[in-house]
Amino acid sequence: MSDTHSSETPSQPKAYARARLRLSLLSGAMDLAILVLLLTSGASVALARWSRAIWRPWPLQTLLYLLVLGAAMTLLGLPWDWLKRRVEIRFGLNRQGLGSWWGDQAKGLALSAVLMGAAVELVYWLLHASPGHWWLWAWAAFALFMVVMAQLGPVVLLPIFFKMRPMTEENERDAAVVRRLLAAYARQKESNPKLPRLHGIFEWKLGEKSAKANAALTGLGQTRRVIISDTLLEASTPEEIEAVFLHELGHHVHADIWQGLAFQSGLSLFGFWLAATALTALGPRLGLSGIADIAGLPLLALVFSLLGLVLLPAANGFTRRMERRADDYSFAALGTAEPLIAGLEKLAEKNLAEREPARWKEFLLYSHPSIATRVRRGREWERRQSGAVSVG
Numbered sequence: 001m002s003d004t005h006s007s008e009t010p011s012q013p014k015a016y017a018r019a020r021l022r023l024s025l026l027s028g029a030m031d032l033a034i035l036v037l038l039l040t041s042g043a044s045v046a047l048a049r050w051s052r053a054i055w056r057p058w059p060l061q062t063l064l065y066l067l068v069l070g071a072a073m074t075l076l077g078l079p080w081d082w083l084k085r086r087v088e089i090r091f092g093l094n095r096q097g098l099g100s101w102w103g104d105q106a107k108g109l110a111l112s113a114v115l116m117g118a119a120v121e122l123v124y125w126l127l128h129a130s131p132g133h134w135w136l137w138a139w140a141a142f143a144l145f146m147v148v149m150a151q152l153g154p155v156v157l158l159p160i161f162f163k164m165r166p167m168t169e170e171n172e173r174d175a176a177v178v179r180r181l182l183a184a185y186a187r188q189k190e191s192n193p194k195l196p197r198l199h200g201i202f203e204w205k206l207g208e209k210s211a212k213a214n215a216a217l218t219g220l221g222q223t224r225r226v227i228i229s230d231t232l233l234e235a236s237t238p239e240e241i242e243a244v245f246l247h248e249l250g251h252h253v254h255a256d257i258w259q260g261l262a263f264q265s266g267l268s269l270f271g272f273w274l275a276a277t278a279l280t281a282l283g284p285r286l287g288l289s290g291i292a293d294i295a296g297l298p299l300l301a302l303v304f305s306l307l308g309l310v311l312l313p314a315a316n317g318f319t320r321r322m323e324r325r326a327d328d329y330s331f332a333a334l335g336t337a338e339p340l341i342a343g344l345e346k347l348a349e350k351n352l353a354e355r356e357p358a359r360w361k362e363f364l365l366y367s368h369p370s371i372a373t374r375v376r377r378g379r380e381w382e383r384r385q386s387g388a389v390s391v392g
């Protein structure tokens with residue numbers, strides 16, 4: 001149970017999980033501490049006053065404040081990203097050269113600068129224009145943004161960081177696998193005519209950056225697709241790939257992307273209300289000149305960070321339920337749990353996943369059930385099947 005007297009060296013997956021958890025706890029704690037410090041030390045108010053002295057129009061003041069704060073937070077966050085890279089290297093999972101890593105950092109920074117800039121300008125415009133209902137409008141804009149991002153993600157965001165290649169029957173390399181997956185899709189479509197169209201199967205070139213493997217259902221409407229990492233394709237048998245594909249199809253059948261968006265929007269409605277309440281209640285005590293004072297931005301960030309932390313177990317419980325359902329779908333569609341179990345075992349090995357984490361860890365931190373839990377569920381499914389056959 002306890003780590004206090006671990007004189008023996010922990011297994012690789014355990015050590016990897018521990019190193020990553022330690023880093024995210026420390027960097028998360030630092031972020032929270034910075035936000036609290038900015039608010040309580042008067043630094044945020046001072047920075048806002050300085051930006052007001054330089055530029056008259058409030059949108060420019062907001063931008064200036066955001067630039068300075070963003071630059072500081074980026075610099076403070078960089079060592080943590082570096083340490084995360086070191087951990088990946090230490091455990092033999094990193095395949096990305098330093099130049100490419102810096103490139104990704106720069107792209108990530110540019111992307112978040114544009115998105116954060118637009119979001120903060122919009123929120124502060126709403127705070128000026130509609131002081132009573134800004135949080136409702138901001139939430140509506142956020143919900144719309146999430147839907148647009150879910151749609152554009154696979155065609156705009158993912159390709160910024162990874163190469164994506166459509167897999168087709170015409171391509172000799174893919175032909176066997178694609179034919180197999182399309183046949184599996186056609187069989188599912190037969191038993192469920194309402195099964196929505198899938199707009200492609202893509203190879204996700206993860207291997208040039210990482211030794212890890214993954215697959216996912218992404219996109220909405222015209223961009224809805226299954227992506228499978230090259231690392232997974234290389235390591236798996238056609239049957240295992242089909243089982244993983246059927247798991248993703250399970251997400252598709254259950255409209256899990258929409259459910260996730262609905263869940264997220266529900267929580268964020270509460271978040272925006274809470275942010276508005278905190279701004280009104282604490283603003284004067286923190287020296288804000290009003291709710292639309294940009295000096296209150298760290299308070300908004302703090303509310304969303306804390307809420308995210310508190311709701312993490314609920315969000316993880318929500319996604320774990322989806323994953324169980326998608327696994328069940330794959331078992332039933334294939335008529336056997338074995339290929340998915342074999343595929344998951346390989347995935348766990350490649351990703352250095354902890355097979356059986358402590359129960360509390362799985363409950364609090366795991367977006368997917370642990371490998372041991374998923375394998376156990378598959379074996380139970382197999383047992384029920386053979387039981388049903390022998391009974392009659």
Ligand SMILES: [Zn+2]
Pocket residue numbers: 247248251323326
């Ligand atoms: Zn899944």
